[in-house]
Amino acid sequence: EESSVLSRFQQYLKINTAQPSPRYQEAADFLVSQGKALSLEFQSIELVAGKPLVLLKWEGTNPNLPSILLYSHTDVVPSEHSKWAHHPFSAHLDSNGNIYARGSQDMKCVGMQYLEAIRRLKAERFRPLRSLYLAFSPDEEIGGHDGAEKFARSEIFQGMNVGVVLDEGLASPEDHYRVFYAERSPWWMVIKAVGSPGHGSKLYDNSAMENLLKSIEIITRFRASQFDLVKTGFKAEGDVVSVNMVFLKAGTPSPTGFVMNLQPSEAEAGFDIRLPPTADPESLERRIAEEWAPSSRNMSFSFKQKARTCDKSGKPILTKTDPSNPWWALLENAVQKAGGKIGKPEVFPAATDSRYFRERGLPAIGFSPMANTPVLLHDHNEFLHKDEYLKGIKIYESIIEAYASLDHQGRDGGSRDEL
Numbered sequence: 001e002e003s004s005v006l007s008r009f010q011q012y013l014k015i016n017t018a019q020p021s022p023r024y025q026e027a028a029d030f031l032v033s034q035g036k037a038l039s040l041e042f043q044s045i046e047l048v049a050g051k052p053l054v055l056l057k058w059e060g061t062n063p064n065l066p067s068i069l070l071y072s073h074t075d076v077v078p079s080e081h082s083k084w085a086h087h088p089f090s091a092h093l094d095s096n097g098n099i100y101a102r103g104s105q106d107m108k109c110v111g112m113q114y115l116e117a118i119r120r121l122k123a124e125r126f127r128p129l130r131s132l133y134l135a136f137s138p139d140e141e142i143g144g145h146d147g148a149e150k151f152a153r154s155e156i157f158q159g160m161n162v163g164v165v166l167d168e169g170l171a172s173p174e175d176h177y178r179v180f181y182a183e184r185s186p187w188w189m190v191i192k193a194v195g196s197p198g199h200g201s202k203l204y205d206n207s208a209m210e211n212l213l214k215s216i217e218i219i220t221r222f223r224a225s226q227f228d229l230v231k232t233g234f235k236a237e238g239d240v241v242s243v244n245m246v247f248l249k250a251g252t253p254s255p256t257g258f259v260m261n262l263q264p265s266e267a268e269a270g271f272d273i274r275l276p277p278t279a280d281p282e283s284l285e286r287r288i289a290e291e292w293a294p295s296s297r298n299m300s301f302s303f304k305q306k307a308r309t310c311d312k313s314g315k316p317i318l319t320k321t322d323p324s325n326p327w328w329a330l331l332e333n334a335v336q337k338a339g340g341k342i343g344k345p346e347v348f349p350a351a352t353d354s355r356y357f358r359e360r361g362l363p364a365i366g367f368s369p370m371a372n373t374p375v376l377l378h379d380h381n382e383f384l385h386k387d388e389y390l391k392g393i394k395i396y397e398s399i400i401e402a403y404a405s406l407d408h409q410g411r412d413g414g415s416r417d418e419l
């Protein structure tokens with residue numbers, strides 16, 4: 001039994017779904033075959049040609065109740081094969097019990113654990129009251145625009161009458177699981193300085209380089225002030241504004257590199273900024289316009305990505321963790337019942353597809369049952385221990401049983417009351 005459970009996980013891991021050319025059809029065929037083997041209803045939906053989203057359904061005995069969506073993405077990030085101890089698509093199980101593969105944590109584990117939990121529940125003759133859906137979606141790693149974003153806005157999704165979404169979380173090196181009720185919004189900003197060109201030997205004011213450097217110094221000070229709040233334990237990583245410089249572009253190219261005695265007339269820098277849901281986006285935008293890229297210093301700024309932090313009525317987009325959201329307590333209890341521990345609710349520091357469901361007013365909980373595990377998503381040698389994987393199946397069995405049995409409406413918990 002254990003070896004066939006692990007071998008199904010390995011089979012999924014071996015499908016190379018790395019961006020930028022994921023083998024989506026292969027993954028979809030595999031997932032549909034898993035759905036068929038479990039007698040689930042299945043569809044492969046191409047909201048965008050060549051990017052199938054596999055939707056499986058286990059109909060509840062009361063299909064009028066809002067359904068449960070067990071969500072995962074099928075794509076993975078690229079990897080530098082030569083820097084791994086085992087090939088990232090070999091799904092190698094080493095003598096310590098670790099399974100090495102790109103996607104072993106992020107997040108093929110979760111997708112397969114949902115299926116294995118359903119296999120166990122079916123074997124125990126469990127009958128869900130609510131309908132359960134499993135969605136395996138493309139393109140999360142590149143923003144989810146052709147995946148979750150279109151799906152959450154589709155008629156198909158509307159017809160599913162979803163009441164709650166489970167999506168990915170992060171591994172935890174401690175013995176408790178991490179659980180997420182919100183996420184920071186990515187703002188990818190480019191600032192540009194212009195200035196007079198001049199001889200490399202000349203000292204003068206307002207060169208493009210000088211203007212850009214002043215901005216970088218100011219941004220670096222802001223970064224340090226936010227990081228200090230984390231270092232001193234006043235705030236969690238997801239509760240501060242992070243800003244990291246991700247590129248610098250300046251200089252006059254020459255066949256041998258760059259012209260060394262010419263001060264350029266333009267210079268650019270790119271920043272990955274993340275705003276917690278409680279941040280005031282207008283005040284940050286003012287700070288950018290007045291301090292980070294002021295036109296008075298010949299600076300301008302633009303955004304490559306600028307996700308919303310609030311809904312249309314100005315409320316932060318988050319899932320409630322108080323008793324008004326029955327799904328939250330149900331998850332905590334179900335995990336405990338299966339022998340797991342849950343940490344304090346957190347804001348996910350990066351972006352997940354949950355934002356598209358939360359934007360629609362639905363509660364979405366970020367949870368990947370991986371305790372005692374280093375956080376290796378997007379890293380070399382991503383792995384998951386087989387016992388953590390197997391334990392996670394039992395955890396989902398307990399959660400799915402509790403969720404599918406909730407007999408009242410259970411529509412609360414989103415950041416808005418109604419869709």
Ligand SMILES: CSCC[C@H](NC(C)=O)C(=O)O
Nearest residue numbers: 140141142143186350351352
């Ligand atoms: C803007 S979509 C990019 C999504 C990606 N998610 C993760 C988890 O790395 C990120 O936060 O950068």
Ligand SMILES: [Zn+2]
Nearest residue numbers: 106107140168
């Ligand atoms: Zn992921």
Ligand SMILES: [Zn+2]
Nearest residue numbers: 077106141377
């Ligand atoms: Zn990822």
